Every structure is written in C-alpha cells, then in structure tokens.
Amino acid sequence: MRISLFITCYNDTLFPHTGKAVVSVLERLGHTVDFPIDQTCCGQMHFNTGYRRAAYPLAKRFVSIFRDAEAVCIPSSSCVAMIRDYYADLADENHDQELAADLRTLLPRIFEFTELLTDCLHLEDVGASFSHRVTYHASCHGLRSLHLGDKPIRLLRHVRGLDLIELPNSDRCCGFGGTFAVKNAGVSTAMLEEKLDAILGTGAEICTACDNSCLMHIQGRLHRHGADVRAMHIAEILASENREREGTP
Template sequence: MRLALFTTCLVDVMYPSVGRATVELLERLGHEVTFPEAQACCGQMHVNTGYQEMALPILRNHLEAFAEADAVVAPSGSCVAAVRHQQPVVARTYGDAALLARVEELGRRTYELSELLVDVLGVTDVGAYFPHRVTLHTTCHSLRMLRVGDRPQRLLHAVEGLELVDLPDSDECCGFGGTFAVKNADTSTAMLADKCRAITGTGADVVTAGDFSCLMHIEGGLSRQGETVRPVHYAEILASTRAAPYDANRLRTSTAELPR
C-alpha cells in the first residue's frame, strides 16, 4: 500500500516531530510512507473565516499532491475533517461535478491516524512503550465529524507501561477552535480553564490528543498556571518503544527531511 503523509500546516511548521513519529510508527509496522512535496494547506483556514472561493486553488493543489497515494494519513482529526467535509462544499459551490467527484474520492482514502491503524491496517497493539500516566482529550472534529469513537483509547490501552486515566468531560471543547480563540478570547479562556482544571485533576503526567492545535492551546494554559503536565500527540506515544523511547527534548527537525 502506498501511504502518503499529509503532515498539516501546524505540524509542519511548529511540531514536525509529530509528522516524523507518524512515519516512524508506520514504517515500523512494515509500510512505506512518502511525503509529497507539493502538499500545502488543505484550505480549512480560508473556509473557516468565510473565504470559501479562495480555497478552490488550494483544494486543486491538494488533489494533485495526493493523486498517486493508495491512502493518505494525517495526525490531525481537524484537517481530515476539512478534507472530507469542507472540501466537498467548496467543490460543489465553486467547482463542477468532475471536481466534486475527485474531492469525494480523495476524502474516502484520507484517514486520521487512529482510523488508518485500526480500520485499514487492522492493528491496535503497535508495539509501543510509554511508562507514564496519560489522559486523553477527545478533540471536537475527531469526535463529532470523523466519529473516531474509541479507536484512540484502544490504541493507548495496548501501549506497554501506559496507565490511561479518564478525563472528566473529555468530550467538551478546549476552547481553541482556530480563530475562535482570537475572536472570542474571553469565552475561549474560560473553556480552556475548565479543560486545564479537568486535566490536572486526573493526576496525569501527560495529556494526549489527535490534534496538536488543541494540545498547543492546552499547553499554553497549563504553562501559564505553572503546571508540569506535558502535552504529547498520541502519534509520538505510539512511536515510542523500549529501544527508542519518547524524548521530550528531542530536536524537532523539519518534515523536509522525510522521504519523497
């Protein structure tokens, strides 16, 4: 199977270790993963801020970048939701029937990481080792748009050494929501305070999620409170092994080093 990594803007620019972890995990499971050079934004930012027509050329670029892949994987429920739900809206409104058909076809072979592992590759135990107390924040897009269900929990429960503790009200938004956090700062801050309080109340060493946009927001809230809970994307947890354990101080090199 020809797997292609859709790294997403945030991961590529700010948290490339998440993209590298995704590739390392899939390669350890015996799969070849490429990183198409032409990929860029999926257009989610434009759609979310009311510039749908401006997302059309971005959408076309996304189609061409991933045309040859049997399956596309992204460590982001938010961006996969944009590919499956927002891109068809743009194609239907500003494109034509042929474009819409291509968009929908690509959406059917684009997967959030837990979906790919559990549904396509048929694995829950990926041979990971992560000896920490962990709580899981269920991100809005993965929960409500992709409906990933308990796939992340099943993967984390199988990790050697990991103690998974329930997060109270884990299905409640952390308050990020992209530009929502900027346009509605007071509301966002209140939601973040609730989320941080729930996280610290679990006694977890690590909070994980499938979107680093949410983890970035949570990390800011926790750090301002002087908390020591570490946000770690679950791709990095699943990539961690006894032979190559997760290193919080690992150099976050660019995804430009990933195979083409």
C-alpha cells in the same frame, strides 16, 4: 502499503516531531511513507474564518497532489474533517465537476492517523511502550465529525506501561476553535480553564489528543500556569518503544 503523509501546514511548521513520530510508527509496521513535497495547507483556516474563496484553490491543490495515493495519512482530525465535510461543497459551489469526481474516489483513501491504524491496517497494538500516566482529550472534530469513538483509546490501551486515566467531560470543547481562540479570546480562555481543571484533576503527566491544535492551546495555558503536565500528540506516544530511550516527559 505505500502511505502518503499529509503533515498539515501547522504540524510541518510547529510540530515536526509529530510528523517524525508518524513516519516512525508506519515504517516500524513495515509500510513505506511518501511525503509529496509540494503539499501546503488543506484550507481549513480560511474556510472556517469565512474566506471561502481562498479555500477553494487550496482544496483543488490538495486533491490534485494526493489524487493517486494508495492511502493518505493525516495526523490532524480537524483537517480530515475539513476535507470530508466541506470539499464537496466547495466543488459544488464552484461548479467544479472534475474536483467533485476526483474527490469522490479519493475520500475513501483518506485517513486520520488513528483511523489509518485501526480501520485501514486493523491494528490496536502497534508495539509501543510508554510508562507514563496519560489522559486523552477527545478533540471535537475527531469526536463528532470523524466519529473516532474509542479508536484512539484502544490504541493507547495497548501501549505497554501506559496508565490511561479517563478525562472527565472529555467530550467538552477545550476552547481552541481555530481563529475563535483569537477572535473570542476571553471565552476561549474561560473554556480552556475548565479543561485545565479537568486535566490537572486526573493527576496525569501527559495529556494527549489526535490534534496538535487543541494541544498547543492546552499546553500554552499549562505553561502559563507553570503546571508540569505535558501535551503530546498521540503519534508520539505510539512511536515510543521504551522508556529509557524516550526519556522523561
């Protein structure tokens, strides 16, 4: 299968290793990865902060770049949620019938990374091995918009050597929320503290998720506290093939 990668703006800039991991997993499974170089951002930050007018051209841009893709892989559930939940509204309120029509045919070909593996490629074992204690944080958009359910968990359960520890209250928001983390920094931090208590309580070495945005927020606080738990995108775990080569976290 030819899979087009939408890396997302912040992964491209801040988490290139997540992108490399996605490429590594998909190629290992025998697929061809394509990266349209003119891609930028899905418009989520602008849309969610109230800059709806700025989000519209970005939505158009995304759809025109990926319109003909066989499948689009996005390693960020909140960006997938933006596209699935709100692009149609943007087309509608801008009376853009072309965008609406292109979107309708494109949407069924858009997959969050773990969705792509489980729903499109029908896989649970991607041949990974990773000998660490891991806990999984269910990010809100993955949980409530994409309804990922136990898909990421099923993938993690098939990773050789991985010891998966359930995170208490895993359905509770970590407090990131995009610009919420800055506009309401006090409440965001209070929410994060509760999440950290839960993560540290598991004794896991790694906290993983399908969204680097939540993980950046969690990792930032873990580092501030001097905790040696590491936040790591699920793609990086699924890309690991043996513990010798991947080293220690």
